[in-house]
Amino acid sequence: MGYHRPQTLAEALDLAADGPVHVLAGGTDLFPATEAPALDGKVLDLSAISALGGIAETDRGWRIGAMTTWAEIARTNLPPAFDGLRAAAREVGAVQIQNRATIGGNLCNASPAADGVPPLLTLEAEVELASRSGSRRILAGEFLQGVRKTALQPGEIMVAIHVPKSNTQGSAGFAKLGARKYLVISIAMVAMRLEIAGGVIRRAAVAVGACSPVAQRLQGFEQALEGARADDPDGWQQALAEDIADRLSPIDDIRADAAYRNEAVQTLVSRLLQEVAR
Numbered sequence: 001m002g003y004h005r006p007q008t009l010a011e012a013l014d015l016a017a018d019g020p021v022h023v024l025a026g027g028t029d030l031f032p033a034t035e036a037p038a039l040d041g042k043v044l045d046l047s048a049i050s051a052l053g054g055i056a057e058t059d060r061g062w063r064i065g066a067m068t069t070w071a072e073i074a075r076t077n078l079p080p081a082f083d084g085l086r087a088a089a090r091e092v093g094a095v096q097i098q099n100r101a102t103i104g105g106n107l108c109n110a111s112p113a114a115d116g117v118p119p120l121l122t123l124e125a126e127v128e129l130a131s132r133s134g135s136r137r138i139l140a141g142e143f144l145q146g147v148r149k150t151a152l153q154p155g156e157i158m159v160a161i162h163v164p165k166s167n168t169q170g171s172a173g174f175a176k177l178g179a180r181k182y183l184v185i186s187i188a189m190v191a192m193r194l195e196i197a198g199g200v201i202r203r204a205a206v207a208v209g210a211c212s213p214v215a216q217r218l219q220g221f222e223q224a225l226e227g228a229r230a231d232d233p234d235g236w237q238q239a240l241a242e243d244i245a246d247r248l249s250p251i252d253d254i255r256a257d258a259a260y261r262n263e264a265v266q267t268l269v270s271r272l273l274q275e276v277a278r
Contacts, residue, residue: 005045009052009130009159015044017132017155025067025105028097052104052159061165066104066127066158070116071095073103082163084119084172084191091115091176104158107140110148110214117144117215118191118207119174124167128160129153137162144214170195170203173276175268176210179255186210187256190268194230194276201225201277206269211250211261218243221269230277233270240269 006012021044024030046052052067055076074089092098092115106116126137143151172193178184188210195203204225209215224239250261
């Protein structure tokens, strides 16, 4: 029981394997969700493990350590395909939060309104999970299984996020709608990555967050975009409306009703498409 701050991943995996733990990354989600004066049971603080941080290019693409903060992501020089992720990083709370909150914590918290998730879906990012018995990789879209639900197994810790080199082409963007300009939970958000040649969209990835239990790729809309021109809405507007109706399941809450969220997504996608395709 108690608080543990291991210095190595091996130590952390041993502690995780030895019973239920509260994994502490930045703490910006864990502590606000704690209703009691203190966390019950064992707390596993990952902040001293240098191997879990940093951003690096590899032979296969890019690796982002699970303990990398949003502030570091926002200021790192990355290919334009990461512009959506870097833009989302600047929307995660205030600067103080961005300096503490981590990309791994954002994923493991599994909030439907997590700003970092839609850009990771457009990059077809994989998450690396480790336990004392080994490691595995899983697509970010498969890792997230519902509201506050992930594919993490007992004894596993998220180690890194990997973006394959094949998905680091093109340009990208991110847009969110909230009740005010800053420090707001999204009503709807959209991330987009486009590969364009000669004015024609060759490849498209579009993901929507805060409008379903987990963020969703709009695959029918993506297919309609491929081979079309961004400035020709007749080629994709119907597919966009159909995908929104088929794939999204927004709720009515204090921030907005479902109908408004669907309308907002259509507007955000149309605006972002023009912006990214410039």
